[in-house]
Amino acid sequence: MEGGPGPVTRVKLSGINVITRALASGEKRVYFYHRATGIRLEGAKASAEFIASWQAAEAAIKSTDRNAGTFLAWISAYKASDDFKDRAPATRHDYLKQITKIEAAFGDMPLSALSDPRVRAEFLDWHAGLAKRGARQADYAITVLRLILSWAVNRGYLGSNPAAKPGRKYRVDRAEKIWEPSDVDAFLAVASAELGLAMVMGRDTGQRQGDLLRLSWSAYDGTHLKLRQSKTGARVDVPVTRELKKLLDAAPRRATTILTTAAGLPWKADHFRHEWRAATLAAGRDGLRFNDLRGTAVSRLADAECTPGLIASITGHSQRSIAAILDTYQPRTTRQANLAIAKLERSLKGKVAKRLQNGPATELKGAS
DSSP states (O other), X not given: OTTSOOOOOOOOOOSEEEEEEEOTTSOEEXXXXXXXTOOEEOSSTTSHHHHHHHHHHHHHXXXXXXXTTBHHHHHHHHHTSHHHHTSOHHHHHHHHHHHHHHHHHHTTOBGGGGGSTTHHHHHHHHHHHHHTTOHHHHHHHHHHHHHHHHHHHHTTXXXXXXXXXXXXXXXXXXXXXXXXXXXXXXHHHHSOHHHHHHHHHHHHHOOOHHHHHHOBGGGBOSSEEEXXXXXXOOEEEEEOOHHHHXXXXXXXXXXXXXXXXXXXXXXXXXXXXXXXXXXXXHTTOTTOOTTHHHHHHHHHHHHTTOOHHHHHHHHOOOTTTHHHHHHHHOOOOHHHHHHHXXXXXXXXXXXXXXXXHHOHXXXXXXXX
């Protein structure tokens, strides 16, 4: 019959991930993604717009994505994602070094293999092999692999992360690696004024090297240093010590950043580490690192009998984790032992004084 509806075109849709997200309002919303490319599919499911976006994603595979169906496709999608782009430039740079290793080892792995429980053994064997050449970098590599797979799990591509909790190969105990006053004095005696300022800033604020190298003069108001930690996102407002204030007020403002080279240029991380290492060796303090100043700050605050909450307000750690951090950073120094015995002696002295005040009758009361 003429004028009737035309034939219905049926399209078999496959390779679609369905993700449900809760909005801030409490409303739940469903999103659809093309599994192989990570492209979000627009429109209501099975609508003309939905089918068109699915077909476009399929066409993208055939025309431009030679890695479709392999782990390399997910790795590429991760590098293009906000999860990766929102990280600090230095972090992205370090991640890309590890991603190169991951691509070489597993880039051509079929995506279906990532859902096979046996793939975990491959990842762990790879981790162990890397550790033979360097345990620390091996741990970094599998950490980045775990992050990529976690990204895939969050998007619904995988049901679980086969690289979760891989265990660490690199073990180091730096609990006793702190800068004692004599170490600091030896360093300052040979270091440039620029490195000396960095030393006092690190010791007195407990902040990470990267955050201090990026810190601008606008963060200093004459009494406090205000910054957002790049690793945790925590905001800290650190009152400056008298010694640090004296150095900051006298320092020339030759760049937007507080810490600069002797030429007045902002430090590049590698250059700073090289110069810091040279000064450390010249001071005869091989084995101590800039990041040990973070533990030094915690130890000094603990020696001053600051509570974990007070220490956390300076270093930016959470209240929940500060006790564990003290276990890692606070060394069992002679000063700590002296403080403990002094507290014990005061306690015992108080008990003796109380017993003498109450007299022998109190002691004999229980004997009658």
